[in-house]
Amino acid sequence: MLKALLLENVHPLSVEILTANGVEVITRSGALDENELIEALQGVHMLGIRSKTHVTQKVIESCPDLVAIGAFCIGTNQIDLKAAAHHGVAVFNAPFSNTRSVVELAIGEIISLTRRLTERDKALHDGIWDKTAEGSHEIRGKTLGIIGYGNIGTQLSVLAENLGMSVVFYDTAEKLSLGNAQRVNSMEDLLRVSDIVTIHVDGRPGNAGLFGEAEFAVMKPGAIFLNLSRGFVMDNTALRNAILSGHLSGAAVDVFPVEPKKRGDSFESELRGLPNVILTPHIGGSTLEAQESIGEFVANKMKDYMRTGSTTLSVNLPNLALESTTGVTRVAFLHRNTPGVLAAVNNTLAEFGTNIEGQLLATRGEIGYVVTDTDSSVDIDALKALKSMEQYIRIRVLPPAGVHH
Structure with a gap:
C-alpha cells in the first residue's frame, strides 16, 4: 500500500484526496530536521511539506522508497531538486494557488505603512489619543517599484494601478508589462523613482544577498520597503539601519533568514521593535482559501504521478x-x-x-x-x-x- 507523510499542517483536503485514492496518510504538525525526516520516511512513498522542512541530498539518498515530494507552497528552494531528479523523485509545487493571498497582504501593508497605522494603533492600545496627519499619505499617485515580475508581481501591478498608483518593475527575464506598468533597465533605476519598493523574486541561489546597504541607500528618502519573497535576499541589519536613520519611513517583512520550525516557538530578529515596521510570520500565502487551493492542487499532482506517471508541472523532471x-x-x-x-x-x-x-x-x-x-x-x-x-x-x-x- 502506498504511504504518504504530510508535515507542517497541510490542508486536510490533501489527506482526503490521497486517502480516497488508496494512500495511507500520516500527518505531523511541525517540521522535521534531517535525521528525524530520514527516520520518518522509511517505507514512505510520498512526502508533503511546506517551507520549514528541508529535504537534503542525504535525506533523498537515505530514503529509497520515496517517489514524490509535494511542496505545499510556491517555493522549492528547501528541496535539493537536482538530487531528487537524479534519484527519480518527482517534485511538485503550487506556483499559482496562493498568489492572490500574497498580493492582498502586500496591498494591505502598503496602505498601512503609508498611513502609519502601526503607530496609531500602538498609541491607542497604550491609551494615547494621537490624532494627526503627520507622516500619513495616500497611496494614490505614488510610484510602486516591483522587483520580480512573475505571478505575484504582475497581479500586484494590476491591483496597484487600480488603486491609482504608477508601477515600474525590474526583472532579469523578458516580461510583458500589464496595464500601464513600465519596465526599467536596472534595479538602481527602479529604486531611484519608487516611493514603495517590494520584492517578489524566487528562491534561486543567485538571489541571495540581492538587497543590502547599497540598495537601501539608493532608495528615495522616506520610501517604504517590503519583502514578502525569501528571507535570504535581504540584509536585515541594513534595513534596521535604514529605518533607524530615518532614510526609510517604514517596512514590512514576512520572511526571515532563519525561521522557527513551528507555531509558538520563540522568534528573534534585529527588526523587532522598530517604528512603523510590520513583521509577519511567513503568512503571505496563509489564508484558508489559499491553503485549501494549494492542498487540492499539490495532492492531485502527487496522486496523478503515482497513478499514471504524469509529470505535468513537475519542477525537476x-x-x-x-x-x-x-x-x-x-x-x-x-x-x-x-x-x-x-x-x-x-x-x-x-x-x-x-x-x-x-x-x-x-x-x-x-x-x-x-x-x-x-x-x-x-x-x-x-x-x-x-x-x-x-x-x-x-x-x-x-x-x-x-x-x-
Missing part, C-alpha cells in the same frame, strides 16, 4: 501529460539523458516479446523520461534488463488501475 494507461501495463522509465536510450528501451522490450501500444518521451537537461504502454504484462526479466542499463535512474510499472508496483 521532464514534463509529460499522461492519463490512464491505454494498454495492460505502463512502464515509466526515468533515465540519464544520453543518445540512444529510447532505441535501447524498445529493443529490450521487443527482445522479450512486448508489443508497444503507445509511447511518449520528454527530456529536461540531464534527465529523460520515457513512458511506454504495452498490450500485455511485462516480463520480469525485461524489467531487470532495463534496470541494468547504464542510464537507469528509476523504473515504475503501472497497471491500468494505476496500482503502484
Whole structure:
C-alpha cells in the first residue's frame, strides 16, 4: 500500500484526496530536521511539506522508497531538486494557488505603512489619543517599484494601478508589462523613482544577498520597503539601519533568514521593535482559501504521478501529460539523458516479446523520461534488463488501475 507523510499542517483536503485514492496518510504538525525526516520516511512513498522542512541530498539518498515530494507552497528552494531528479523523485509545487493571498497582504501593508497605522494603533492600545496627519499619505499617485515580475508581481501591478498608483518593475527575464506598468533597465533605476519598493523574486541561489546597504541607500528618502519573497535576499541589519536613520519611513517583512520550525516557538530578529515596521510570520500565502487551493492542487499532482506517471508541472523532471494507461501495463522509465536510450528501451522490450501500444518521451537537461504502454504484462526479466542499463535512474510499472508496483 502506498504511504504518504504530510508535515507542517497541510490542508486536510490533501489527506482526503490521497486517502480516497488508496494512500495511507500520516500527518505531523511541525517540521522535521534531517535525521528525524530520514527516520520518518522509511517505507514512505510520498512526502508533503511546506517551507520549514528541508529535504537534503542525504535525506533523498537515505530514503529509497520515496517517489514524490509535494511542496505545499510556491517555493522549492528547501528541496535539493537536482538530487531528487537524479534519484527519480518527482517534485511538485503550487506556483499559482496562493498568489492572490500574497498580493492582498502586500496591498494591505502598503496602505498601512503609508498611513502609519502601526503607530496609531500602538498609541491607542497604550491609551494615547494621537490624532494627526503627520507622516500619513495616500497611496494614490505614488510610484510602486516591483522587483520580480512573475505571478505575484504582475497581479500586484494590476491591483496597484487600480488603486491609482504608477508601477515600474525590474526583472532579469523578458516580461510583458500589464496595464500601464513600465519596465526599467536596472534595479538602481527602479529604486531611484519608487516611493514603495517590494520584492517578489524566487528562491534561486543567485538571489541571495540581492538587497543590502547599497540598495537601501539608493532608495528615495522616506520610501517604504517590503519583502514578502525569501528571507535570504535581504540584509536585515541594513534595513534596521535604514529605518533607524530615518532614510526609510517604514517596512514590512514576512520572511526571515532563519525561521522557527513551528507555531509558538520563540522568534528573534534585529527588526523587532522598530517604528512603523510590520513583521509577519511567513503568512503571505496563509489564508484558508489559499491553503485549501494549494492542498487540492499539490495532492492531485502527487496522486496523478503515482497513478499514471504524469509529470505535468513537475519542477525537476521532464514534463509529460499522461492519463490512464491505454494498454495492460505502463512502464515509466526515468533515465540519464544520453543518445540512444529510447532505441535501447524498445529493443529490450521487443527482445522479450512486448508489443508497444503507445509511447511518449520528454527530456529536461540531464534527465529523460520515457513512458511506454504495452498490450500485455511485462516480463520480469525485461524489467531487470532495463534496470541494468547504464542510464537507469528509476523504473515504475503501472497497471491500468494505476496500482503502484
